[in-house]
Amino acid sequence: MRIEVPREAERLGATLFYGVQQVYELDAGLVRGEAEALDRIIQPVAYEAIEAVCSAMAVVVPVRGERIKLLEGVLAGIPHACLVIVVSNSDREPIDRFTLELNAVLKYRRLTGKQVVVVHQRDAVLADALVEAGYEALLDESGRVRHGKAEGMLVATLLAALAGKRYIGFIDSDNYFPGAVLEYVREYAAGLLARHSDYAMVRIHWHSKPKIVREALFFAKFGRATVVTNRFLNALIGYYTGFETEVIRTGNAGEHAMTMELALKLSHASGYAVETRHFVDLLERFGSILENPSPDVLDQYVEVFQIESRNPHMHDISKGDRHIGSMMAASLGVLYSSPICPPELRAEIVAELRRRRLLRKDELPPAPTLYPPLERVDLEAFAEGVAGEPFTAALLR
Amino acid sequence: MRIEVPREAERLGATLFYGVQQVYELDAGLVRGEAEALDRIIQPVAYEAIEAVCSAMAVVVPVRGERIKLLEGVLAGIPHACLVIVVSNSDREPIDRFTLELNAVLKYRRLTGKQVVVVHQRDAVLADALVEAGYEALLDESGRVRHGKAEGMLVATLLAALAGKRYIGFIDSDNYFPGAVLEYVREYAAGLLARHSDYAMVRIHWHSKPKIVREALFFAKFGRATVVTNRFLNALIGYYTGFETEVIRTGNAGEHAMTMELALKLSHASGYAVETRHFVDLLERFGSILENPSPDVLDQYVEVFQIESRNPHMHDISKGDRHIGSMMAASLGVLYSSPICPPELRAEIVAELRRRRLLRKDELPPAPTLYPPLERVDLEAFAEGVAGEPFTAALLR
Numbered sequence: 001m002r003i004e005v006p007r008e009a010e011r012l013g014a015t016l017f018y019g020v021q022q023v024y025e026l027d028a029g030l031v032r033g034e035a036e037a038l039d040r041i042i043q044p045v046a047y048e049a050i051e052a053v054c055s056a057m058a059v060v061v062p063v064r065g066e067r068i069k070l071l072e073g074v075l076a077g078i079p080h081a082c083l084v085i086v087v088s089n090s091d092r093e094p095i096d097r098f099t100l101e102l103n104a105v106l107k108y109r110r111l112t113g114k115q116v117v118v119v120h121q122r123d124a125v126l127a128d129a130l131v132e133a134g135y136e137a138l139l140d141e142s143g144r145v146r147h148g149k150a151e152g153m154l155v156a157t158l159l160a161a162l163a164g165k166r167y168i169g170f171i172d173s174d175n176y177f178p179g180a181v182l183e184y185v186r187e188y189a190a191g192l193l194a195r196h197s198d199y200a201m202v203r204i205h206w207h208s209k210p211k212i213v214r215e216a217l218f219f220a221k222f223g224r225a226t227v228v229t230n231r232f233l234n235a236l237i238g239y240y241t242g243f244e245t246e247v248i249r250t251g252n253a254g255e256h257a258m259t260m261e262l263a264l265k266l267s268h269a270s271g272y273a274v275e276t277r278h279f280v281d282l283l284e285r286f287g288s289i290l291e292n293p294s295p296d297v298l299d300q301y302v303e304v305f306q307i308e309s310r311n312p313h314m315h316d317i318s319k320g321d322r323h324i325g326s327m328m329a330a331s332l333g334v335l336y337s338s339p340i341c342p343p344e345l346r347a348e349i350v351a352e353l354r355r356r357r358l359l360r361k362d363e364l365p366p367a368p369t370l371y372p373p374l375e376r377v378d379l380e381a382f383a384e385g386v387a388g389e390p391f392t393a394a395l396l397r
Numbered sequence: 398m399r400i401e402v403p404r405e406a407e408r409l410g411a412t413l414f415y416g417v418q419q420v421y422e423l424d425a426g427l428v429r430g431e432a433e434a435l436d437r438i439i440q441p442v443a444y445e446a447i448e449a450v451c452s453a454m455a456v457v458v459p460v461r462g463e464r465i466k467l468l469e470g471v472l473a474g475i476p477h478a479c480l481v482i483v484v485s486n487s488d489r490e491p492i493d494r495f496t497l498e499l500n501a502v503l504k505y506r507r508l509t510g511k512q513v514v515v516v517h518q519r520d521a522v523l524a525d526a527l528v529e530a531g532y533e534a535l536l537d538e539s540g541r542v543r544h545g546k547a548e549g550m551l552v553a554t555l556l557a558a559l560a561g562k563r564y565i566g567f568i569d570s571d572n573y574f575p576g577a578v579l580e581y582v583r584e585y586a587a588g589l590l591a592r593h594s595d596y597a598m599v600r601i602h603w604h605s606k607p608k609i610v611r612e613a614l615f616f617a618k619f620g621r622a623t624v625v626t627n628r629f630l631n632a633l634i635g636y637y638t639g640f641e642t643e644v645i646r647t648g649n650a651g652e653h654a655m656t657m658e659l660a661l662k663l664s665h666a667s668g669y670a671v672e673t674r675h676f677v678d679l680l681e682r683f684g685s686i687l688e689n690p691s692p693d694v695l696d697q698y699v700e701v702f703q704i705e706s707r708n709p710h711m712h713d714i715s716k717g718d719r720h721i722g723s724m725m726a727a728s729l730g731v732l733y734s735s736p737i738c739p740p741e742l743r744a745e746i747v748a749e750l751r752r753r754r755l756l757r758k759d760e761l762p763p764a765p766t767l768y769p770p771l772e773r774v775d776l777e778a779f780a781e782g783v784a785g786e787p788f789t790a791a792l793l794r
Contacts, residue, residue, distance in 0.1 A: 178423055
C-alpha cells in the first residue's frame with residue numbers, strides 16, 4: 001500500500017483528528033530497503049509491516065441474514081493473518097439460518113486453515129458470562145444479549161480481547177467486492193502503523209458508492225446522511241477551536257478499526273448512533289471541553305485517521321435507502337444529547353431534522369442508548385464463563 | 398492468494414488445458430514455513446513468490462479514450478513491482494487526448510515511483526522501428542501501426558521484451574475496481590508459478606459481471622458471447638479427443654497473461670478474434686492434429702490455466718452490449734477458418750450465426766486477420782529504432 005501522509009489535523013484537548021489520506025497503490029510490495037523519505041508526502045507501507053498488524057488484529061463481521069454467498073466473499077477478502085470473528089444475529093427459527101452460516105464458515109475454515117470464529121450473539125452462554133463479568137448492560141429483559149449490530153460488535157470486541165488481539169476492525173458482511181474488503185483491512189493496518197499513540201482509530205471514507213440512476217450507474221461520492229453528520233461534527237469542532245473546518249469526513253463510517261486500548265475505553269452507543277458517537281465520546285472525555293474532566297485523563301493523544309479507499313463500496317442495495325432518515329436522526333441525536341453541544345448547534349440540529357420531516361414539532365432529537373466502557377468488564381470472569389465452548393477453543397487456537 | 402489445484406485437464410498433442418481453478422483467499426500472507434502439502438487441493442501461494450513473478454512481469458494497459466479517472470484507478474491496482482506499459486490509441490486531434498493521458502500517468506509515476514511507460518501506438522518512431530526490424534505486417538497504408546487494440550497489445554509485447562520481462566499480462570483500462578485489477582495480476586502470478594513449462598498462459602474467468610436489470614443489479618455469470626465461443630471450442634476439443642468436455646471457460650477472456658516465450662511464438666489475430674485465436678493457434682500448431690506438423694515442434698507442453706476471480710468484473714457499461722454480435726461472429730469465424738475445424742462443426746457454426754442473424758444467407762463467417770509470430774521481429778533492430786525515445790528510457794530504467 002502507498003498512502004499519503006495526512007496534510008492537516010485538528011486538535012482539541014487530547015484528541016487529534018487527521019485529514020483524509022488518499023491511497024496511491026493498493027500493493028507497494030515488500031519495499032525492501034525503500035526507506036521512509038521524510039520529505040515525501042506519499043509513503044510506501046511495506047507488505048510485511050501490514051501483515052504484522054493483521055496478525056495482531058481481529059476482524060469482526062456482523063451478520064444478520066445476509067446472503068451466505070456474500071459472507072463467503074467477505075471471508076475470502078480478509079487477509080489470512082487476521083483472526084475473523086463472525087458475530088451473527090440471524091434467525092434460529094422457524095428455519096435455523098445460523099446453522100447454515102456456521103456450516104458454511106466451518107467448511108471455509110477447513111479449506112483454508114484461516115482462523116475464523118462464529119458465535120451467535122443470543123447464545124445463552126455469552127449472556128451468562130457477561131453477568132459473571134459484571135456487565136449486564138448489554139442484556140435485555142429475556143436475559144440474552146440485546147438484538148442489534150452494535151451489541152454484536154461489543155460482544156465480538158470482548159472475544160477479540162480474550163484472544164489477546166491488539167487491534168480490532170469491523171467489516172460489513174454484505175460487501176459484493178472481496179477486493180474492497182481486502183483494501184479496507186490493509187488501510188486499517190496502514191493507519192494503525194502510522195499511529196504514535198496506544199489510542200488510535202482508523203475510519204474509511206468510501207471512494208464512492210455505485211447507485212442505479214436512470215438505468216445507468218452513478219458513482220455517488222457523498223452519502224446523504226454522512227454529509228449532514230459531518231457538517232454538524234465539523235461545526236462542533238470549529239465552535240471550540242475558533243477555526244471553521246472540514247476535517248471530519250467519516251461521521252457515519254461503518255468501516256473502522258481501533259487499538260484494543262481505545263475500544264475498551266470508549267462508551268459505545270447502540271443502533272445507528274454508534275459511529276457518530278465515537279467522535280462525540282472522544283470529544284466529551286478527552287477534548288478538554290467539559291469543566292469536570294473525565295477520570296480517564298490520558299497521557300497520550302487519541303489519534304483518528306481517515307483514509308479514502310480506492311474501490312467503490314458496493315454492498316447489497318436491495319435494502320434500499322429506507323434508513324437514511326433514521327441514520328440522520330440518530331447521528332444528530334448523538335450530538336444534540338451531548339453536554340458539549342452548544343445551544344446554537346442544538347437549535348440548528350432541531351431545525352435541520354424538522355426541515356427534513358424527521359422530527360415532529362413537539363419532539364426532540366433521540367438520545368442514544370449508551371453502554372459503559374468495556375474496560376469495566378471482568379475479562380477473567382468472562383473468559384471463565386465461555387471456557388469450553390467451541391468458539392472459545394477456536395479463539396484461543 | 399490461496400487457490401485450488403486444477404481438478405481436470407484436457408490434452409491434445411503438446412497442449413494442456415487445465416480446468417477452472419477457484420480462489421479461496423485473496424491474501425494468504427507470507428506463508429512462512431507453510432509447506433506445500435501434496436494431499437491438499439487448495440494451496441497457499443506466498444506473497445513473496447507472487448511479488449517475484451510481478452517484478453518479472455509487464456502489465457499492458459491498452460487505452461482508447463477511456464476516462465482518465467478509471468485509468469488512474471487501474472494504475473493504483475497494479476502491484477508496484479510490475480512494469481506498466483500504457484499503450485494508447487486515443488485521439489490527438491482536434492483535442493489532444495493522448496497528452497492528457499501522458500501527463501496524468503507521468504504525475505502518477507512521480508508520486509509513486511512506479512515504473513510506468515506510456516506510448517502512442519501511432520507514433521511514427523514505432524512504425525519506423527518495426528520496418529527496420531522486418532515486421533511491417535502491423536502497419537497500415539499510412540505507414541503507421543494499425544488502429545486496433547490487438548495491434549497495440551503486440552507493440553506493447555515487443556516493448557516488454559525489450560525491457561527484458563519474462564511475463565506479460567493484459568488489463569483493460571475501463572475497470573471500476575482497482576481491487577479487481579490487483580486480483581487479476583495476482584492470479585496471473587499464481588498461475589505462472591504453477592507452470593511446469595516455459596510456454597504457459599493464464600486466463601481469467603470472471604466471477605460475475607454486474608448488470609442493471611429492472612432497476613436492480615443482477616450478477617450475470619455467463620457472458621453471452623463467451624458461452625457460445627466456449628461451446629464451440631469444447632466441441633472442437635471433444636471432436637479430437639473423443640470425450641465430450643466443458644474444460645474451456647475462457648474463450649473470450651480479455652484478462653490474460655503469458656510467458657514471453659509463448660507470447661512471441663503465437664500468431665495473434667486482430668479485433669475481437671484475438672482471444673479465441675489463442676486456443677485455435679495452440680491447437681493448430683501444437684495439437685498434433687494437422688498432418689504437417691508446424692516447424693515449431695516444442696520439447697515442452699503448452700499449459701493453459703483458467704482461474705475464476707473472486708471479484709465481480711465491473712467495467713464501463715456505458716458502451717453497452719452493441720459488440721456482443723460482432724464478438725460472437727469474430728470468435729466463431731476464427732474456428733470456422735481454421736484448417737483443424739471439422740466440416741460438421743463448420744456447418745454448426747454457420748447455422749448458429751444465421752440463427753442469430755449475424756450472417757446473411759450468402760455470407761461465410763469472417764476469417765481473422767492474422768499476424769506472423771513476433772519471434773520473427775529483429776529485436777535488436779527494433780531496439781535501435783526506438784533508442785533515445787522517452788518511453789525507451791523509462792522502459793530500461
